[in-house]
Amino acid sequence: MLKVIKSFFVFIALVFTCLIVGAQKPAESEAPFALSGKVIDQDTKEPLAFATVGIREKSLGVVSNKLGEFEFSIPEKYLGDTLWVSMLGYHEYLQPLNDVRDQQTIVIQLKNKPVVLQEIVVSTKQLTAKEIVEKAIEHIKFNYPQTSYMMEGFFRQYIKENGKYVGLYEAACQLFDRRYSIPVNKHDQREKVYLMEARKGKTVDFLASLYYEEWNFFHVMLIENDVRYGKNALDPSRYEYSFKEYTFLDDRLVYVIKADGNEKENLYIDAENYAILKIEGEWHQQDSASWVPNDTLLYRAKSLKKTILFKEVAGVYFPHYMRYTTVFDAHSSVTKEKLFTTESYNELMVNDMHLGKMPKPDKKLFMIPHSSLQFIDKPYNPEFWAHYNTVKETPLDKKILDDLESEMSLETQFQSNSKEPEAEKMTIRKKRRSLKRNGAL
Numbered sequence: 001m002l003k004v005i006k007s008f009f010v011f012i013a014l015v016f017t018c019l020i021v022g023a024q025k026p027a028e029s030e031a032p033f034a035l036s037g038k039v040i041d042q043d044t045k046e047p048l049a050f051a052t053v054g055i056r057e058k059s060l061g062v063v064s065n066k067l068g069e070f071e072f073s074i075p076e077k078y079l080g081d082t083l084w085v086s087m088l089g090y091h092e093y094l095q096p097l098n099d100v101r102d103q104q105t106i107v108i109q110l111k112n113k114p115v116v117l118q119e120i121v122v123s124t125k126q127l128t129a130k131e132i133v134e135k136a137i138e139h140i141k142f143n144y145p146q147t148s149y150m151m152e153g154f155f156r157q158y159i160k161e162n163g164k165y166v167g168l169y170e171a172a173c174q175l176f177d178r179r180y181s182i183p184v185n186k187h188d189q190r191e192k193v194y195l196m197e198a199r200k201g202k203t204v205d206f207l208a209s210l211y212y213e214e215w216n217f218f219h220v221m222l223i224e225n226d227v228r229y230g231k232n233a234l235d236p237s238r239y240e241y242s243f244k245e246y247t248f249l250d251d252r253l254v255y256v257i258k259a260d261g262n263e264k265e266n267l268y269i270d271a272e273n274y275a276i277l278k279i280e281g282e283w284h285q286q287d288s289a290s291w292v293p294n295d296t297l298l299y300r301a302k303s304l305k306k307t308i309l310f311k312e313v314a315g316v317y318f319p320h321y322m323r324y325t326t327v328f329d330a331h332s333s334v335t336k337e338k339l340f341t342t343e344s345y346n347e348l349m350v351n352d353m354h355l356g357k358m359p360k361p362d363k364k365l366f367m368i369p370h371s372s373l374q375f376i377d378k379p380y381n382p383e384f385w386a387h388y389n390t391v392k393e394t395p396l397d398k399k400i401l402d403d404l405e406s407e408m409s410l411e412t413q414f415q416s417n418s419k420e421p422e423a424e425k426m427t428i429r430k431k432r433r434s435l436k437r438n439g440a441l
Contacts, residue, residue: 032073032387035097037106039068039085048087048110050321052311056084056094059313059353063321067394073387088268088278089113092250113248129241129257133267136274137234140227143275143317144180150358151175151318153350154390155218157373158400160343161207165403168201168410169373171218172388175350176360182230189219190228192360193367198378199385199414201404207340208330217346219369221324224306226265227276228319233259233267234276249277263304275317279308297339299330313353322348351389380414 039051047068054061064070085093090110159167176192226234239261253271268278304326311320
């Protein structure tokens with residue numbers, strides 16, 4: 001009897017493992033083909049950054065980089081579908097995938113859609129900017145997931161310290177959430193993040209790593225989603241609103257609302273269903289602001305910038321791209337000497353989304369919100385990254401690569417750093433003890 005019970009549980013464990021693996025990697029029969037291209041303005045020929053590139057009426061997709069370039073790994077099963085490119089202020093682009101699959105690269109020219117006042121239908125009751133924002137808040141329960149869902153995506157972080165790039169972390173991840181509902185504690189991350197694969201460059205050499213083991217800007221970026229957490233510009237009691245302009249997303253009229261409060265934000269709101277399509281935010285600290293102490297240093301945030309793009313799939317909107325940049329100064333709490341200025345560049349591109357309950361990994365495998373990503377123990381898997389949808393790097397990142405590869409190639413760093421997370425911890429702690437002995441901490 002005991003053998004039967006044991007065999008049963010072994011069988012269940014194997015089934016569960018297969019489900020998790022199946023959710024993480026495509027089946028062999030779905031071998032992807034790679035589509036490379038560039039998105040430009042039809043008239044000016046200027047590149048269009050952060051345009052949505054995807055499959056029409058499907059959740060799979062990527063965004064173009066700062067130069068309008070993209071690489072899109074597409075499973076064979078979608079070859080009968082239509083390539084779809086969309087961006088605020090432009091007409092959408094549609095092209096059968098079968099027509100472009102044999103092209104090495106494709107140039108996609110988007111036609112600007114100017115705002116013609118005659119096209120703007122004014123309702124019988126003209127709404128103020130604040131009333132539009134309030135309607136957008138009321139419609140969150142209709143426009144955003146109200147059931148369990150899982151997003152799959154790509155996260156990238158660069159660390160720049162005293163003018164030099166000193167750290168890189170990239171991860172393929174799954175984010176599990178129950179629904180869009182405002183938490184009581186708006187700093188309590190609701191998304192459960194599973195890091196499927198990871199690769200990292202330098203992580204030991206920058207000063208910030210010597211002072212914090214709990215820095216996790218992935219967590220910080222997630223809780224800066226105003227729509228999910230009901231904060232910042234979506235708190236009418238703390239912000240003032242005014243009309244900035246009108247624009248279009250494909251053929252839909254969009255209000256652009258300026259929000260003034262703790263952050264300066266622009267809200268792009270669909271004029272028909274009041275879905276929030278895009279958020280741009282910016283904040284600068286005043287010189288008179290107080291320093292925040294911790295056990296080793298005094299630090300003060302200087303500025304932050306953020307962008308959040310939402311994408312509609314089957315009538316439900318979810319974050320498609322998030323970008324979060326922050327700059328802060330740090331001084332020794334003992335000597336008051338300025339130690340460093342650190343800039344953190346973070347981006348998350350959601351490349352697929354699934355509504356409904358999905359198999360989850362063991363809760364012990366979820367990312368700890370206040371734990372540094374540099375200590376995540378994940379073996380580097382180059383075969384996985386060869387076909388995974390990421391934000392394409394650009395020649396504009398040459399300085400980043402030059403700084404990070406000053407001692408060895410990134411590929412070598414990916415290989416070596418994945419094997420030594422505990423060694424990194426020990427190196428950092430030794431350096432911290434040395435600084436304490438020298439009175440720097």
